[in-house]
Amino acid sequence: MNSMQNRANAVMAFSISAIFCLLGAIAFSALVMPSSPAGSVGLDSIKVVTGRYDKNWVDYKTRNNEFANTVMQIDADLSSLFHWNTKQLVVYAVAEYSTPTHPKNQIVLWDSIIKRKSDAVIRKRGLRNKYSLIDVNKKWSNVHANVSLHWNIVPYVGFMTYGRSQPSEAYAFPLPSGVQT
Numbered sequence: 363m364n365s366m367q368n369r370a371n372a373v374m375a376f377s378i379s380a381i382f383c384l385l386g387a388i389a390f391s392a393l394v395m396p397s398s399p400a401g402s403v404g405l406d407s408i409k410v411v412t413g414r415y416d417k418n419w420v421d422y423k424t425r426n427n428e429f430a431n432t433v434m435q436i437d438a439d440l441s442s443l444f445h446w447n448t449k450q451l452v453v454y455a456v457a458e459y460s461t462p463t464h465p466k467n468q469i470v471l472w473d474s475i476i477k478r479k480s481d482a483v484i485r486k487r488g489l490r491n492k493y494s495l496i497d498v499n500k501k502w503s504n505v506h507a508n509v510s511l512h513w514n515i516v517p518y519v520g521f522m523t524y525g526r527s528q529p530s531e532a533y534a535f536p537l538p539s540g541v542q543t
């Protein structure tokens with residue numbers, strides 16, 4: 363009876379299955395694409411100053427929070443992470459350190475979204491931290507931190523994957539030497 367409709371239905375069902383298989387194949391093949399990302403972050407300087415927690419934060423009583431101001435250099439070549447299923451990369455520099463009260467701390471110092479392969483070779487000098495570097499204990503004395511470059515690969519289809527560089531040497535934070543203005 364409805365043989366046209368049945369046939370259309372079968373074609374649709376087959377097409378949908380085929381599209382899902384294709385998307386699945388793209389998602390999984392992207393996981394095994396060979397790539398050789400390389401990256402490093404180093405700190406040229408760390409300066410600790412005291413100040414209020416935040417200009418917009420209602421904490422006018424204390425000016426005793428210590429802010430660390432860093433100057434970074436970043437070198438990376440993430441261009442091999444771009445292939446047919448790479449929508450963009452989220453790249454961020456992370457400082458890691460431990461304190462007696464909090465053994466694992468990670469703070470993002472800088473980040474960037476890279477949408478083109480031609481932008482995936484990164485060379486930054488004199489880069490200041492984009493986000494405030496404040497510890498929960500409000501002090502930086504006796505802290506040693508290393509820094510590393512991390513990246514998330516955001517695909518068109520499938521799974522977000524992660525990578526990171528080796529951490530740098532551990533840098534010692536100096537005593538406060540000024541007041542944040």
Ligand SMILES: *[C@@H]1O[C@H](CO)[C@@H](O)[C@H](O)[C@H]1NC(C)=O
Pocket residue numbers: 458459460466467507508529530531532
């Ligand atoms: C980097 O710092 C973290 C946190 O202190 C530490 O666990 C890790 O071992 C350090 N890595 C290196 C290579 O020093």
